[in-house]
Amino acid sequence: MDLATLMFVSYRAMDERVVRVIRDAGYDVTPAQARIAQRIADDGSRLTDLAQSAQVTKQTASLLVAALEREGIVERVPDPEDGRARLIRLTERGRAASVAAMEVVMGVEKEWAEHLGPELTRDLREALVRLREVTDPYA
Template sequence: MDDDLSFSTLVLALSGQLVQEIHTRVAAQGFADLRPVHGFAFARISRGEVTTADLAGHLGVTKQAAAQLVEELVRKGYVLRRPHPQDARARLLELTARGRAATHAADQAARAAVAPWREALGAERFGALATDLARLAPNGPIRPAW
């Protein structure tokens, strides 16, 4: 296998492992009704001034799929809709206290999930890897804005 293919499969494997580990830890903290996609939605919603159409673009899904996701999150008490001040047809999305609590749980879970990586690599190599990955990520971190 060539280096580029090997690298890409390793990054994908680690990404999948990380998402699953965070999901498992978040569920254990009392948020078992969430799926990994919800965390990606929360990250965008937390930045504020987001509509369902904006969320669709962030997630790379259709507006209809985003609307279904938003409806589910509203029904579960994680998100609320409020009137958009400039567009009577649109609604702005906002995390509820429960949505913010789930997001904080995900932050804690993410830290715990990568702790073994930091231990295995050592603090210096882990920091250098984090710096390198930040340079490669064109849109920066996907974590919530606090």
């Protein structure tokens, strides 16, 4: 299996666990909605920035944000720097979902670290951070 597929398999395993826990906690979200929500900055994000970061069209990001808004996870508020623009930010419900998701992520990372051992875990993190430098234009 090539490296990208191996990374994707691990990513998907984590992604599925996070979404399952979030759904079990009463949040009706899809993996695509969760991926958009995780990119929202603490002080809010513009839709165009979310779309770019998630590498989806603005229309797709808009649909995902609208679904999150209906679920009470995000809200749109005026951008204090530009009265014509709106920011998308997490609601209290959304922040609670984010905390729950992060607990799952940390738990999975701990399982992986126990499986790989501290040295290989450190090397893997370092390698992925370095790889991100050449593959992620938004890093």
